[in-house]
Amino acid sequence: MPRRCTVCDHPDRNGIDEALVGGVPYRSIAKRSGLSESAVYRHKTEHLPTHLLKAKEAEVVAQADDLLNQVRNLQAHALDILERAEKAGDLRTALAAISQARGNLELLGKLAGELDERPVTNVLISPQWLELRTVIVGALEPHPGAREAVLRALEGGG
């Protein structure tokens, strides 16, 4: 059974995490919260990065879900307009609504795909990857042909 972390169990864990992120020395946090310095230090190095990552991921997912909802809303409107335009025999408006609905479907498909590929997407936006990518692309600067091929391969997403 893993040892419990007194900071993770602390009622003011969020406050402690915020203080750590804000650069407050772990010694003063320990004193203030009645925790041992070693516990705060261990929490900072072992647990805080995971907490932050999870919070960030939750935020990204929430944003994507929100976007998805908005596109679904747009699609409902487009289909509504299409139905009314067809009933009114307004073919020009019906055609515009169809075109709009098709665009929404493409967007929905793309969003759904991105949501499914979330772990892959996360790897591709990790700072380490971006740094490596910059190094690769920079190293290929004198070889425009190779550089372009690599960029195409990278952006193609495999």
Ligand SMILES: [Zn+2]
């Ligand atoms: Zn902890």
